[in-house]
Amino acid sequence: MPVLKIWKQHREFTRRLEAIRPRLFRLAYSWNHQRDLADDLVQDTLTKALKKEKQLKDLAGFDNWVFKILINNWRNYLRRNRVMENIDDYVFTDNTSPESLHEKALAITSVHEAVAALSQGQRQTLTLIDLEELSYREVATILDIPIGTVMSRVCRARKKLAGALFAIKEQPEESSRMLRRVK
Amino acid sequence: MSHDYSDQHFSDEQLNAFIDNEMSAPEKSRLAQAIHQDAALRERYNTLRNVSEFVKQQYQSIPVTEPQRQPDKTNAWLIQGVAAGVLLLVGTFIGWQAHQIKQPPLVDLANLVAHQATVNSDDVKLMFQVSTDDPYRLNNFLDETERLLQNGRHLQRKLHVEIVTRGAGLSLVKNERSAHSQRIQQLQQQYDNLIVSACGLALERVKINTGEPLQLLPNTRVVPSALHQVIKRQQEGWIYVNI
Numbered sequence: 001m002p003v004l005k006i007w008k009q010h011r012e013f014t015r016r017l018e019a020i021r022p023r024l025f026r027l028a029y030s031w032n033h034q035r036d037l038a039d040d041l042v043q044d045t046l047t048k049a050l051k052k053e054k055q056l057k058d059l060a061g062f063d064n065w066v067f068k069i070l071i072n073n074w075r076n077y078l079r080r081n082r083v084m085e086n087i088d089d090y091v092f093t094d095n096t097s098p099e100s101l102h103e104k105a106l107a108i109t110s111v112h113e114a115v116a117a118l119s120q121g122q123r124q125t126l127t128l129i130d131l132e133e134l135s136y137r138e139v140a141t142i143l144d145i146p147i148g149t150v151m152s153r154v155c156r157a158r159k160k161l162a163g164a165l166f167a168i169k170e171q172p173e174e175s176s177r178m179l180r181r182v183k
Numbered sequence: 184m185s186h187d188y189s190d191q192h193f194s195d196e197q198l199n200a201f202i203d204n205e206m207s208a209p210e211k212s213r214l215a216q217a218i219h220q221d222a223a224l225r226e227r228y229n230t231l232r233n234v235s236e237f238v239k240q241q242y243q244s245i246p247v248t249e250p251q252r253q254p255d256k257t258n259a260w261l262i263q264g265v266a267a268g269v270l271l272l273v274g275t276f277i278g279w280q281a282h283q284i285k286q287p288p289l290v291d292l293a294n295l296v297a298h299q300a301t302v303n304s305d306d307v308k309l310m311f312q313v314s315t316d317d318p319y320r321l322n323n324f325l326d327e328t329e330r331l332l333q334n335g336r337h338l339q340r341k342l343h344v345e346i347v348t349r350g351a352g353l354s355l356v357k358n359e360r361s362a363h364s365q366r367i368q369q370l371q372q373q374y375d376n377l378i379v380s381a382c383g384l385a386l387e388r389v390k391i392n393t394g395e396p397l398q399l400l401p402n403t404r405v406v407p408s409a410l411h412q413v414i415k416r417q418q419e420g421w422i423y424v425n426i
Contacts, residue, residue: 022247030242111241129203130238133314136205154203155195161234 013053016062017046023132024070030127031074031120033112041077045070067132068142071124078120114164122157125150193217198228202235204425219422229417236410243350243388306341308421312413313352315426318363321355324426325366332374342376345416349382349409352426353389356381358398371402382409 024045028038048069056065115123121143128139129150136154140147193214200206201214218225309331313324328344335342346367348355355363356379370377381397383405389397399405406412417423 025247026242026245029245111237115238126238127242130235131242136200136203151196151200154199158199158231158234159195161238162230165234165237166230 009059010053012059013056013062014050016059017049017066020063020066021046024066026131027067027127028070028074030115030131031123033116037077041070041073044073048073063132064134064138064142067128067134071142074124110165111161114161117164118157118160121145122153122160125153126157126161129154193224195227195231198224198231201228202232202425215422215424225417229414232423233410233414236413239350240384240408240410244384306343307335308343308345308416308419310345310347310413310416310421310423311426312409312423313346313348313355313426314350314409316351316354320426321363325363325370328377329366329370332370332377335376336374343378343421344374344376345378345380345412345421347380347382347406347409347412349385353381353385353397355379356400356403358400364400368400368402371400378404380404380406380412382406382412384408 021042024042025038028041029035032038032041045066049066052069056062115126118126124143125139128134128142129136134142136147136150140150143150197206197214201211206214218228311324311328313321315321328346332342332344334340346355354361355367357364367379371379379400379402381399381403384407386397386399386405413423
């Protein structure tokens with residue numbers, strides 16, 4: 001029975017690993033906006049997840065466990081490569097493609113540029129919430145930060161994006177009241 | 184009974200928590216009422232909401248390179264048969280247990296409607312965007328929508344409800360014999376003030392990914408994009424709730 005159980009769990013684990021690949025790619029791409037790098041990060045994440053399979057106690061936490069591996073891979077990459085360029089000066093390959101003349105592609109590029117201009121922490125927090133629709137609590141666990149930091153990062157990130165996308169000036173909130181309760 | 188929340192100050196953090204479904208039902212209803220009453224607050228909310236929708240939509244359209252899959256040569260029909268039987272039993276048990284659990288409401292709709300009916304003596308207009316296929320959330324949502332429509336008819340309110348589906352929420356309007364699809368069809372047959380629509384961009388993506396168009400339930404409208412529909416409806420004074 002244990003052998004059958006282990007085999008079934010492994011089968012389910014590999015099925016989920018295959019299924020989560022597109023979501024990992026979108027997340028990784030939203031952090032660095034380079035297809036090859038995003039592919040490498042995802043591949044590395046899937047390999048590590050397979051190696052560490054035994055560490056996952058409950059398949060219910062599979063998604064967040066894999067997201068955490070992806071985050072760690074991305075952090076390791078930044079550490080190894082010491083990416084210190086000013087992100088504002090960073091030119092994406094998308095900008096020079098003929099397709100960028102198209103209205104839709106222009107819109108995508110502008111959103112991508114605006115997201116790229118966020119700090120790493122803000123970008124990761126926002127994409128986990130908006131692309132993966134994770135709760136604040138889940139994001140706090142994955143990024144290993146307090147839930148209050150998640151809230152303030154989302155707040156600053158969306159304000160900056162609003163400024164970039166809709167030309168709205170960022171203004172400090174008057175008598176800002178903190179949220180007392182999170183579901 | 185309704186309250187005037189227009190003079191209360193709501194922070195951007197609260198607005199973001201509202202957008203991200205991080206508030207309890209009473210808090211969500213209170214803020215929804217304030218958004219409806221206060222034009223400046225509504226503008227702040229719309230801006231943040233649109234930012235969130237832009238990010239979602241733009242990254243969803245990024246094509247993902249799928250790896251070549253190896254055909255599964257394992258002849259496991261016997262194990263699969265046994266597993267299917269066990270799963271059926273387990274599923275029945277879980278389904279029964281889940282049926283016993285009372286889900287908290289996603290948003291206090293009755294309170295919202297009562298409020299809007301007093302503020303605006305004309306029509307009550309509610310728009311729901313569904314982007315999830317979580318069965319518990321969908322069940323809860325359909326229960327509340329049905330209650331809402333029943334109450335509207337009973338109280339003879341001029342109630343308009345639109346459900347726009349996108350992403351995983353398209354499962355709600357997929358033409359199949361699922362419990363959710365059947366309920367949506369029943370509701371549409373019973374209430375002609377219920378509009379159900381699907382995001383055209385999301386449908387295009389499904390077609391690209393699967394190679395064939397998604398078969399929709401009859402009477403499902405296709406709108407160019409869920410985002411545009413949400414913005415349009417909000418400009419027309421509809422209350423918007425994300426499910």
